[in-house]
Amino acid sequence: MDEKKPANEFEAAAERAANEGLLSEFWHFLQHNKKWWLLPILIVLLLVGLLMLLSTTAAAPFVYTLF
Numbered sequence: 001m002d003e004k005k006p007a008n009e010f011e012a013a014a015e016r017a018a019n020e021g022l023l024s025e026f027w028h029f030l031q032h033n034k035k036w037w038l039l040p041i042l043i044v045l046l047l048v049g050l051l052m053l054l055s056t057t058a059a060a061p062f063v064y065t066l067f
Helices: 009-019 022-033 038-055 060-064
Strands: none
Touching: none
């Protein structure tokens, strides 16, 4: 089988990025677009989600003592 070569730069970039994960794509977005203010928002959202997850488990009494 013969493989097709990318017709343009856009297709070549799409082939290179096909195996990237969500976190690596987000990291590249932060680096290239200089949107560093999004990082603290994401961290806080992840921490709130973690607290919600832990509040439904056996670790709930330990989570409530933090507040």
